[in-house]
Amino acid sequence: MNEVTQKVDHAALKANQLAIITLNVLAFVLNAPWLAGLVAIVMLAGTLAGKPFFGQLVRKVIQYKPDVIQDNPEPHRFAQGLGGVFMLGGAISLFAGLGALGWGLVWTVAALAALNAFGGFCAGCFVYYWLARFRVPGFPKTAPAGTVPGFRPKES
Numbered sequence: 001m002n003e004v005t006q007k008v009d010h011a012a013l014k015a016n017q018l019a020i021i022t023l024n025v026l027a028f029v030l031n032a033p034w035l036a037g038l039v040a041i042v043m044l045a046g047t048l049a050g051k052p053f054f055g056q057l058v059r060k061v062i063q064y065k066p067d068v069i070q071d072n073p074e075p076h077r078f079a080q081g082l083g084g085v086f087m088l089g090g091a092i093s094l095f096a097g098l099g100a101l102g103w104g105l106v107w108t109v110a111a112l113a114a115l116n117a118f119g120g121f122c123a124g125c126f127v128y129y130w131l132a133r134f135r136v137p138g139f140p141k142t143a144p145a146g147t148v149p150g151f152r153p154k155e156s
Helices: 009-030 032-048 055-060 072-093 097-120 123-132
Strands: 006-009 069-070
Touching: 006 009, 006 055, 006 072, 009 032, 009 055, 009 072, 009 097, 032 055, 032 072, 032 097, 072 097, 072 123, 097 123
Parallel strands: none
Antiparallel strands: 006 069
């Protein structure tokens, strides 16, 4: 397992999560499946690009202080991709007339983003680190030393 970490801006990740929560709530309130689909596309594009696009957009609008720490970016990218897949499933379900399933998936993403933004626990990161623990190919990183998988690493 590779123990080398990189610099990760947790403020950008949090801004990304807050934007996802806000847009998902707005999609529900406005009954706008297209907005849920847009969130899915942006999340998946961000995953492929390795960037939290919503977080970067928020940073341009609201100047917030970066919170850069040593961490593994891969679990965060995995978490965003998994959320994007759930969002895509939700949007497709909504367009197919399966409202309960669609909104259930959208709300699941919003709830997990809120758990991360307000509780400091990344469920997708937790899944990533467990897959790494079971040596699943494509999941080479372990949680930084002294970190409980899924929680923010301690600053060194």
